[in-house]
Amino acid sequence: MLVTAVLSGLVLGGTYALLAMGLTLQYGIARIMNLAYGELIIVAAFLSYALFTYAGISPVWALLIALPGGFVLGYAIYGLLMAPLVRRARNAASLEIDSILTTFGLLFVIQGLLLVTFGANFTSYSYLNDAVQIFGTRLAANRLLALVLAVVLGAAIYLVLTRTLWGTALRAVAVAPGSAPLVGIDVERAARMAFALGGALAAAGGVVISMYQTFTATSGVVFTMKALIIVIMGGVGNILGALSAGLLLGLAETMVATYVDPGLTLATTYGLFLAVLLWRPTGLFGRAVR
Amino acid sequence: MTPRFLLEISAFIAVIAALALLPLFASPYGITLMIGMLGYVALAIGWALFSGPTRYVSLATVAFFGIGAYTCAVFSEVLAYPLLLLVAGLIGLGVALVVGLATLRLAGVYFVIFTFGLAELIRQLVTWYEVNITGTLGRYIFLPVTPEGIYWQLLALTAAAFAMSWAISRxxxxxxxxVIGEDEVVASHSGIDIARVKLGLFALSAVIMTLVGAIQAPRWTYVEPSIAFNPTVSFLTLIMALLGGANRLMGPILGAVPLFLLFEWLSANFPNHYSIILGLIFITIVFVLPNGVLDFIEKGWARRLPVAKPAEVHK
Incomplete structure (x- = not known):
């Protein structure tokens, strides 16, 4: 029982960590709180569902469409909606409110489009749904694949950010947006890139999630909340923080569902979040991204 | 008292009196429509009372609205009706004080997310409690209140909220x-007790929202958490106050009335495209009317006036 709970907790946590990394890039580097983030996840989940159900294309291939698709979508959202707000903003506070409200609007638009296209039903598909024996317990193969994909993608993003010049520039903007131009970094370009990269991660996360969870057109908000909770718990802009906090949240949710009451998982999430916000608003692991 | 002040007061009384007489002529559908509209006007005034000057974007509206509605449902068979409203108001006040004390040091996006999370947390807890402890999810409300009675109560609440926000602004x-809205550092240096002012306003605005929920609850007859704590209420209130301009006395009313009618019409005619249109309105307001429609109109006038004046001089 415990091993099963820990394993499913890790699977869930791995996916959460992947989702949170994208949001932490968007909020930490581009400084835009994207409340429509979860909608991008759900769009990718529906894309994967449609490809699998109607064309028989496996979700692993769907990733190859979702990743660049999410990148382009994120790039377009930043360029069309966010950049004018950034240019107009008098100070950080007014930009924050404007971007929250705009992405709110975007949330409703995307959600509405999904509702019109796919309806409000619970959606899922059965891909690799056979049990695999692991550590003396049985786990669905799709969950195992989800964990592997999350680890591979997360590691790739981490390496890009820490080992390449491009990634270093992005992190520089996260740490000191005021000083970054002094060393020749185009801050607006970096923000656009980070936002687009965040979109790509959201889309990848959506594909991964759709492999083992049911979702609806309106469940984006829950994912946004969870990603946000992890971002804030891990420290804004902190990639490793997001990873650890994501795993922590996944484990906490599974434990509560297994040992307390499945009806209380969401309440746990929000309770944990409210506690972190009050106790350590800078996150469990601090803000720094070095 | 200046003549202008007397004129304003009498205009206000005349409008309220005219609205109070409306149920004598209106159809049952008209009254239903007016109840919904007044509810949102009161919510928007309550929202703007706190969020307008402090610029804290709150999504906790439905948390208090739902608390009001649920208190009404839970105690409807135990307590006399006026007492019911009092208890609801007190519970709303208590929750607002606890939440306010804990959260008002959060700013910006943290506050937005916190208030949204709060509403969801309360909804989850109520759902869990009802399913596991009481064993039923929904509750029936049978109270001897007529639609006219609800309308008059809401009108009184709205008038009181409006008068309060007028009194506070002066x-x-x-x-x-x-001062707090412009710059908190300056405010604290001029001897303003920021925490107390914010907390007081937050509590006042929360009590208004709770009462709206408690007064409207008998209209539903049946409540369950997903109805009472529907997050759309928070979004609509927010967008209404913003459209009119949350810093203006008339702003929330000017935003709530047209948007309520628009959404009423949309949900009747385009139920499937409701949220797309809601989202587009959100985006449009942020891009075109960032300070509300009143500010937009006044700026438009201000731009025209200097052109008109020199022409008069030449005459």
């Missing part, structure tokens, strides 16, 4: 709030 408190 008082020292209103001035203090404006």
């Amino acid at each position: 008082s020292r408190l209103g001035l203090a709030l404006k």
